[in-house]
Amino acid sequence: MARISGRIGTLILLLLLCAGCGTAGGHVSEQPESTMESAEELYRNALQEDVLVVYTVSTRVVQTKESFESAYPGLAVEVRDLRSPSLIEAVEKEHQSSRPECDVVLCNDNSGQFRQHLVDTGLVVPWLPADIAAHTKDNPDGNGGSFLYEAEMLFYSSLLYDTCPISNLWELTEERFRGRIYMPNPLNSFSTYALCGAMLQHTDELAEAYRLYAGKDLQTAAGETAAECFWRAAAANIIFTNSSDEVIEALSNGDADFGFSVSSKLRYRELGYRIEPVWNLTPFTGCRTSYAVMIAADSRNPNTAKLFIRYIMGETDGKGEGYLPFRTAGTWSARDDVPDGNDVPLSEVDLIVPDQEALILARDKMQTFWSEVIRDSEKQHEEKEN
């Protein structure tokens, strides 16, 4: 009898485990990428679900949350704002612990890490309803799920300059800009990492720009690329920061002449920040970046998640309120039926496009190179202070 009970117990346990695996395996992962579930249908089902948890790198989503909750009474959204590396780590940890909390991710997808850790592993799933997918622009980054384009690019202080005082990127290596250029630490900022990594793929253009700037060929050390040569020289002038916020602050109050920042910070001009973007520069001013919105494969609220994605993408006609907070200066629409938030079209800005595959392959090299550069930079600053 005891033996029979034990067997039954084992069977029940196995069944429970299987049931558990099925649940944790994801409500969403088997969904087709584009479906035609209507907003009404999703809303009806969403009302049976729990609070939607959104992991985001953009605080602008808070405004979307507020209008979403008004548009769909009875639904609630919790926003957790994280930087991209932390966001990826959080989703991975939750998946491993089988205690998923995240439903929707809104993340910078340029460094290759988002793709490598979350998309390729199936921890997040691109999902777009067919009526909206029909209006999305092609994304050369190719992850799917892009809902906004931006750039990591050069800005200058309009408190100090009426017009941009340089025309060639190599001018940033000049002694006159010592300590006058601010840039987020590329080891912690995906956008900056993407820019630095993308430059490794554009060494010929950098070498040619140097020839135009200096009137002679660039001399690099053995095995060194033009990009590494540029960054080593420029790093002597750079103050590394935690984020673009500190960069635009320094530009606005005149502590910096130049700074690399995400282009969406251009919206702070409305608050009186004295910053101007450098749209055109030889050979380029920055790199194109994009933001993805996707559903976590472990989402426990898939209907609310889909409804939220419909909403943040502006609904069928792109005119919905959810997309509005993102249509600001320094951003470009991912939809062909929604105008850009920026006056200057993306095609007229001197930007390079990162190759994510190459970025993934170059990760170790980048990590070693930038660790050295930042340590040297900190040493130099310490010596200067002493």
Added chain:
Amino acid sequence: MSRRFLSCLMILLLLAGCGRTAEPPVLHVALPWSDYVTDVNSNYYIRYLEQRTGLKLECTLIRHRRSEEYLDALFSSEADIDVVMFGNGFQVTREELEAYGDALVTDQGVDHYINSGSVRRSGVGQILWINSRWLMKLGLSIPSTTGELRDVLRAFRDGDPNGNGLADEIPFTGCGEGYAWSPAEFLLNSFVYNDPYHSRYGVNDEADTLMAGTDAFREGLSYVHDLYAEGLIDPAGLSMSGQELCELVNSPADLVGAFTTASISDVIYPGNPEILAKYVHVAPLAGPDGTRNALYVENTPSIGAIITARSTKKKEAALLLETMLEEEASLIARFGEEGVDWDFSEGTDVSVYGGPSTIVTRNYLWNTVQNKHLNGIGPMNVPERYIEGVTWNGINSDTEYINGHAEMSYQTYLPVINRLHERDQKLSEKTDAWLIRFIRGEKDIRSDRIWHEYLDELAH
């Protein structure tokens, strides 16, 4: 037979005794209840301290808000408490402790154990935060002068920026519980260096000059009074409690345009990114003649714990508190579990204060609900290099990062301090009271007679 039986019994009893491990000495510790600590009994830091000291800590949570009330109650009772810890708003000063002299352990003049490292040793004492959503909605820039601030506050009052159709906006509020929350103290720094913590004396060469008696101070007060008279400074903000201020700022009704504080976490509730995202810091404002100052504060170590004289385990209590002051324990007390919540930096990160990094935070715990440490309760002694070198872990609502970012824009306007005047408590109380009267208009700041009456009172 009975001898054999007794021998067996003896052997059995001896064996039973050998099998039992020695119970660790139990120390009764009272510590204040905190919103940020989920359960002291299973707290990582408490368990670490038990392992390090070999003591069993029986924790009693203090529900009193004021330490004197608790200490009075404790020492008039028979309660078996060996150690009392302070922190997280439940504070005691050295002067207040003197009243309990006989009830405390005093060994070679040491009657308390310090808490140093909850905050930086020195820094900015007051930061202005403004509702950026309201600015955007009204098409306004962040003000940079006192004149621009007046315009912005008027627009806040009249423009219905919260969009509910009601004139319920509070342009600029504060509370009466401390200088850091006072709009007036902040604004006066755009006219003259105003340090209320040092009785409003100047610094360095002017350390003996009472700034509260200068014409510039008077001009600043006139400006503050005008804002008050126009309904731009919240009348309730002169006297309400800190808790009331928090409720107002965190209200989903979106009621507040601006407030000041030493740390944003003193006002915004934890886990509230929506509210945090709304407020941005404003750099010190330039006054009519371009004066702009940031308030410098020195954060002296506070009292972390005391041992009661009635304790029968004074040696064990001292062991616990001295362990807490060691670097290893202090780093747990401040940052959590090494290797999980933080690591020592390899030098490739940037501190939240813009300098070289020493600590890389993995999970930011300070002023969040957690169970890794006591969020600043009890003794600790964190070396300054770790406080200054803490990095941002990437969470936009990390209040230490937000404060650090804000402080950077105040740094330029901080005085370099060589000499400060001692605080004169009586003088401070007199000036504080006069300030309120001037701001409310109960005394006319523009009347020379009244001004001299004020100066006379300060002089005596």
